[in-house]
Amino acid sequence: MAATRVQRESWQGQVAWRKTYAEGGRRRRVAALRWVARRLGANALLAPMPLSPELACRTEQAMINRLAALGAHVPPLLAVADRELLLGDLGPTLAVACRAEADAGKRRELVQLGLDALASLHASGGYLSQAFARNMTLRDGRIGFIDLEEDPCTMMSLPAAQARDVLFYAHSTARFLSGQPGEHARLLQAHLAREAPEVRREVARTASRLAWLAPLAKPFGRRSRDVAEALASLARATA
Numbered sequence: 001m002a003a004t005r006v007q008r009e010s011w012q013g014q015v016a017w018r019k020t021y022a023e024g025g026r027r028r029r030v031a032a033l034r035w036v037a038r039r040l041g042a043n044a045l046l047a048p049m050p051l052s053p054e055l056a057c058r059t060e061q062a063m064i065n066r067l068a069a070l071g072a073h074v075p076p077l078l079a080v081a082d083r084e085l086l087l088g089d090l091g092p093t094l095a096v097a098c099r100a101e102a103d104a105g106k107r108r109e110l111v112q113l114g115l116d117a118l119a120s121l122h123a124s125g126g127y128l129s130q131a132f133a134r135n136m137t138l139r140d141g142r143i144g145f146i147d148l149e150e151d152p153c154t155m156m157s158l159p160a161a162q163a164r165d166v167l168f169y170a171h172s173t174a175r176f177l178s179g180q181p182g183e184h185a186r187l188l189q190a191h192l193a194r195e196a197p198e199v200r201r202e203v204a205r206t207a208s209r210l211a212w213l214a215p216l217a218k219p220f221g222r223r224s225r226d227v228a229e230a231l232a233s234l235a236r237a238t239a
Helices: 027-040 053-069 094-100 104-123 158-177 183-192 197-210 213-217 222-237
Strands: 003-011 014-022 077-081 084-088 136-139 142-145
Touching: 003 084, 014 053, 053 077, 053 084, 094 104, 094 136, 094 158, 104 136, 104 142, 104 158, 104 183, 158 183, 158 197, 158 222, 183 197, 183 222, 197 222
Parallel strands: none
Antiparallel strands: 003 014, 014 084, 077 084, 136 142
């Protein structure tokens, strides 16, 4: 992705976000990640190469318009420039909502809301840029999608892009259910039953190729433990 900067503004008395695109994508890091994904045969993890600011801006516009046409909840485009978008506000992120929720049962419901939104989007033929919980919003029980400046289908098939959504979402939500052993895997397993067979196969293939990383990642910091928990959930969900 191109480097981006987001600033909160007021637009006609409502909250809006000015998103500015600049040079600065981490090309060497992305190239390394792409090499690893290819070596592992994990097509769904192929990272799109960083785009120019103008192309990233146009890509986000196209993704927003495409998802809106499918009925997805995305930010309205309030103003458009070559390297800048003014976007409507969809509320706090799902990640923020999960972190703030002390009740374990309600956290589970929040994670389920995100899975339901992905299932609906995928059933209509859609996919996201990076389906992390921080790139989903929640307001009045409705999930929205933000940060759409890359298009995975420029690098992979639709089933792989949708599998990528499941993998990224699993990675970003496992920690919210860490106190409920097996629950995250059960949610993922139920979700995969709603996905197309090609998506299920892509998720299972990637989870299998990455399973060896889980015990290696577990002893390290929080981010590594998050990866380990997500991989363990995916292994159980696809067994």
